[in-house]
Amino acid sequence: MSTICAISTPVAEGGISVIRISGENALNVAEKIFAPHTCPSVAGMAGYTCAYGQINDNGRAVDDGVLTVFRAPHSYTGEDVCEISCHGGIYVTKRVLRLCLENGAEPAQAGEFTKRAMLNGKLSLTQAEAVMDTIAAQGEYALASANLTRKGSLFGRIDKVTKELVKLLGELAAWVDYPEEDLPAVEENALRESLKNAVSVTGRLLADSDNGMLIKNGIDTVIAGRPNVGKSTLMNLLLGYDRSIVTEVAGTTRDVIEESARLGELIFRLSDTAGIRDTEDKVEKIGVEMAQKRLEECMLVIEVFDTSVKPDDDDTALLEKVRSLGKRALIVLNKSDLESAVGEDFFREYCENIVCISAKDPNDREKIQHALEKIFTPENYDADSTIFANERQRGCLVKANKNLTAALEALEMGETLDAVTVMIDYAADSLLELTGEKATEAVVSEVFSKFCVGK
Ligand SMILES: Nc1nc2c(c(=O)[nH]1)N(C=O)[C@@H](CNc1ccc(C(=O)N[C@@H](CCC(=O)O)C(=O)O)cc1)CN2
Numbered sequence: 001m002s003t004i005c006a007i008s009t010p011v012a013e014g015g016i017s018v019i020r021i022s023g024e025n026a027l028n029v030a031e032k033i034f035a036p037h038t039c040p041s042v043a044g045m046a047g048y049t050c051a052y053g054q055i056n057d058n059g060r061a062v063d064d065g066v067l068t069v070f071r072a073p074h075s076y077t078g079e080d081v082c083e084i085s086c087h088g089g090i091y092v093t094k095r096v097l098r099l100c101l102e103n104g105a106e107p108a109q110a111g112e113f114t115k116r117a118m119l120n121g122k123l124s125l126t127q128a129e130a131v132m133d134t135i136a137a138q139g140e141y142a143l144a145s146a147n148l149t150r151k152g153s154l155f156g157r158i159d160k161v162t163k164e165l166v167k168l169l170g171e172l173a174a175w176v177d178y179p180e181e182d183l184p185a186v187e188e189n190a191l192r193e194s195l196k197n198a199v200s201v202t203g204r205l206l207a208d209s210d211n212g213m214l215i216k217n218g219i220d221t222v223i224a225g226r227p228n229v230g231k232s233t234l235m236n237l238l239l240g241y242d243r244s245i246v247t248e249v250a251g252t253t254r255d256v257i258e259e260s261a262r263l264g265e266l267i268f269r270l271s272d273t274a275g276i277r278d279t280e281d282k283v284e285k286i287g288v289e290m291a292q293k294r295l296e297e298c299m300l301v302i303e304v305f306d307t308s309v310k311p312d313d314d315d316t317a318l319l320e321k322v323r324s325l326g327k328r329a330l331i332v333l334n335k336s337d338l339e340s341a342v343g344e345d346f347f348r349e350y351c352e353n354i355v356c357i358s359a360k361d362p363n364d365r366e367k368i369q370h371a372l373e374k375i376f377t378p379e380n381y382d383a384d385s386t387i388f389a390n391e392r393q394r395g396c397l398v399k400a401n402k403n404l405t406a407a408l409e410a411l412e413m414g415e416t417l418d419a420v421t422v423m424i425d426y427a428a429d430s431l432l433e434l435t436g437e438k439a440t441e442a443v444v445s446e447v448f449s450k451f452c453v454g455k
């Protein structure tokens, strides 16, 4: 395999930059451009050692720097790796990269270091994806999840099910192909139990993947309520700046206003919507329809009520709708600075998460944060098992889960074992694609194309 090189730090001015070289010629390339001061030769350097020295272009000094050596197979990629850290100027960094290219290394493709790590058995495909999640993580939960997956927790869970399915397939194949042999008959009960277990594990992973996506992309949240209750005021409070227009006119917000807010460790993708009510106004009507649609799609509803007036039919309709959709919800009883016309009790039967605030009071932002953290605490969604699924992994899981469910049904209906076998086969394939053990070149390329060069 060729020897590749790339700048592995951001191409921006900084303290130092790292140029990474990987492949069987890595030490030869480094030898040609780096003259160590602190040891006799690059070729003599052991793995996990470094040297201070001079970076040279045909004997002309380019910079002084530090060379770190990793010896195959003990490196990130599993190959010989040399890392040159030079001063962190954009020009000098690119100059060192060019030197590497002129001395026998080839430019790395996006994600190629990690791809090689995978090809050399250092990482599974899901672990490689977790490397990317680690880089993208913007908070403690996201980092913890990515770390779990990188350490192999997702791979381990899938691998266990896959191994069982493959074993099952082996037994089924032997039984179907050589019925005359005196093989132990496939025990239908045992088969059913294995399938049930596989359905449940994949189902559980799918449920967890929602949480993974939620931590990664932000919680898709709709702020709903009838006109004038203070939805836009609340939106602005959560954002910390005035994004939505606030007026005393009912029907002010007509479009869906979307913006991300970070509260503690959680990121919320907030949508401020038009107040839901019957209206003849053409524009407002469209806004109300959009609000209803978003309400059905979202992951969390913040239901806002004006407690200075008695709840009306629109309020009750919203409470009932959210309850019947089974959404995670927070009830915000707003305008607590005014005299109250309705008690908390009225709302409690609809949802247990209730908070009383005045959206005009900046101090009350914290109350909302605490209430939301309670809904999304790690205990409430089992952060330990949170799997950082992305769309690709999710797609594979959905396929596997569907086929396993179908196989189980077929078995219950008394279909032939041939038919059942085909479905288990599909399911196993999807799981092997998930972990990368049987992913096509196209799938692997797609995954790594999302990486940056130098990773
Ligand atoms: N300078 C530097 N820092 C870095 C990286 C790097 O490539 N270079 N990494 C790049 O992302 C991450 C660390 N990744 C690494 C993963 C494995 C090995 C390694 O030497 N593995 C050996 C030993 C394993 C063991 O004993 O636990 C091996 O696999 O045999 C090194 C770095 C983060 N920091």
Ligand SMILES: Nc1nc2c(ncn2[C@@H]2O[C@H](COP(=O)(O)OP(=O)(O)OP(=O)(O)O)[C@@H](O)[C@H]2O)c(=O)[nH]1
Pocket (backbone or CB within 6 Å): 225, 226, 227, 228, 229, 230, 231, 232, 233, 234, 245, 246, 247, 248, 249, 250, 251, 252, 253, 254, 273, 274, 275, 276, 334, 335, 336, 337, 338, 357, 358, 359, 360, 361
């Ligand atoms: N006294 C008091 N007034 C508030 C509070 N929150 C919002 N308001 C006022 O209520 C009025 C309506 O606020 P908005 O935030 O525009 O209400 P909305 O729910 O977005 O209304 P629409 O966009 O029309 O659906 C404005 O005059 C706000 O200043 C509060 O906590 N206390």
Ligand SMILES: [Mg+2]
Pocket (backbone or CB within 6 Å): 231, 232, 233, 244, 245, 246, 252, 253, 272, 273, 275
């Ligand atoms: Mg509004």
